[in-house]
Amino acid sequence: MTERFEGADVTCRRGNRLVFAGLDFALPPGGALVLTGANGTGKTSLLRLMAGLLPPWRGRLGWSGGTIADDLDHHHRRVRLIGHLDAVKPGLTALETLCAWGHLVDRAGAANRSGAGADADTESGVMTQAESALAWFGLEPLAEVPGRYLSAGQKRRLALARLLMGAAPLWLLDEPSNALDRAALGRLEAAIARHRGSGGLVVLSTHADWRPPDALTLDLNRFQVAGAGGWAADWSVGAGTGAGADADAGKGPRP
Amino acid sequence: MRLAMRQWMHLVGRDVGLAIRQGSDATMAVFFFVLAAMLFPFGVGPEPNILARIAPGILWVSALLATLLSLDRLFQADHDDGSLEQLWLAGLPLEAVALAKTTAHWLITGLPLMVAAPLVAIGLNLGSEGFGVLVLSLLLGTPALSLIGSVGAALTVGARRGGVLIALLVLPLEVPVLIFATGAMDQALAGLAARSHLMLLGAILAAALPLAPLAAAAALRQALE
Numbered sequence: 001m002t003e004r005f006e007g008a009d010v011t012c013r014r015g016n017r018l019v020f021a022g023l024d025f026a027l028p029p030g031g032a033l034v035l036t037g038a039n040g041t042g043k044t045s046l047l048r049l050m051a052g053l054l055p056p057w058r059g060r061l062g063w064s065g066g067t068i069a070d071d072l073d074h075h076h077r078r079v080r081l082i083g084h085l086d087a088v089k090p091g092l093t094a095l096e097t098l099c100a101w102g103h104l105v106d107r108a109g110a111a112n113r114s115g116a117g118a119d120a121d122t123e124s125g126v127m128t129q130a131e132s133a134l135a136w137f138g139l140e141p142l143a144e145v146p147g148r149y150l151s152a153g154q155k156r157r158l159a160l161a162r163l164l165m166g167a168a169p170l171w172l173l174d175e176p177s178n179a180l181d182r183a184a185l186g187r188l189e190a191a192i193a194r195h196r197g198s199g200g201l202v203v204l205s206t207h208a209d210w211r212p213p214d215a216l217t218l219d220l221n222r223f224q225v226a227g228a229g230g231w232a233a234d235w236s237v238g239a240g241t242g243a244g245a246d247a248d249a250g251k252g253p254r255p
Numbered sequence: 256m257r258l259a260m261r262q263w264m265h266l267v268g269r270d271v272g273l274a275i276r277q278g279s280d281a282t283m284a285v286f287f288f289v290l291a292a293m294l295f296p297f298g299v300g301p302e303p304n305i306l307a308r309i310a311p312g313i314l315w316v317s318a319l320l321a322t323l324l325s326l327d328r329l330f331q332a333d334h335d336d337g338s339l340e341q342l343w344l345a346g347l348p349l350e351a352v353a354l355a356k357t358t359a360h361w362l363i364t365g366l367p368l369m370v371a372a373p374l375v376a377i378g379l380n381l382g383s384e385g386f387g388v389l390v391l392s393l394l395l396g397t398p399a400l401s402l403i404g405s406v407g408a409a410l411t412v413g414a415r416r417g418g419v420l421i422a423l424l425v426l427p428l429e430v431p432v433l434i435f436a437t438g439a440m441d442q443a444l445a446g447l448a449a450r451s452h453l454m455l456l457g458a459i460l461a462a463a464l465p466l467a468p469l470a471a472a473a474a475l476r477q478a479l480e
Contacts, residue, residue, distance in 0.1 A: 051344060053479055053480070054480050073346060076346050077345075084337075085337025086336070086337060087337040088336065089273060089336070089338070101341070162341075
């Protein structure tokens, strides 16, 4: 995989509020980007923009030369988004949750990328992959346990195990360390390292101190629009260098 | 293309499986239908001729309300736990996701109604000429009800007390289905051909099949933003 992911002048507007403006980033193959910033600075919004769930109000998100807005459904297949919600059904066991997901994701594309044969698409292929994904996050004792009996951390691990189903080049993780214990965090770090080793890209938001090795950092505090909640008269604020825009300066009360 | 079709079938299977696993979802609609239809003999009295006269209306109004029951959970449950955006990110167009979930809704509500309706019709003293048309009208009408309902369900995703809102949005749009379905049965009971009414029912279904998923997907896109 030699994909690049970049954004130029990305501006996000939710309702009447400009969440952030003039944001630029570029991720080389195997790169990792850590989003930091105070609550409400738009980390989740940026991840949803990157996933193509939300169109940018201005600016452009590009993938290996193309623009993701040109073919959103195709971009969705490139993305694994693990958000705040774990998408674990109370009635499905952990193994069933992963198998259902494995059948849904575009496995033909995954097989082409990994060079595996078409037989990876069979029932047993999905099952094997789901079992190894469960084992990676230490969930194999819980494979037959329905989602309603899982703890918050276990649900989180099950949501993260979805990353290992199929092969998507871009992982978007919204505060993945929430509710994880130290061992699970280690497994997540290992998964991220393996993913980056094969040329995959990772974007994650975090409040905690941990981050992948030699990751780029994007501080969303720097891209806040002065007088938040209104229209920015001066766009150059968005390109600020961060010298005076750190902490909560320039961010008025939220509407 | 074949892969997309298989993904779509898996999505339908997942939804049907989930509904059967939960039990109450799958049986609620058909029990409601039987109970609601059986209330009428208590209300209007057990006079067989009166019951036979109003049986088409009773059956169809009960069926319409029964399909409405589980609509509020159609997209809401998946939206609340984050599954809906994951389904979209799986690479299927949102229109296909909406159609798959609507198909599953019909399989777990509409299809059992078709099985239960003739039994209820016996209890309502429906004329023997009406049974075939009853099942046919349900076959054409209940998928249309699920499709029209899916638009209402998608529009109210994220709304508080969405269930009441769905009924207000969807019931006026479902009136044509009710008119032509009961019209077909009345024709058959009067010994006339029900063909034209059934064809109009089919036309409603043919129009709703492509249009409802488009509208539902547009509404879901708004909800997911």
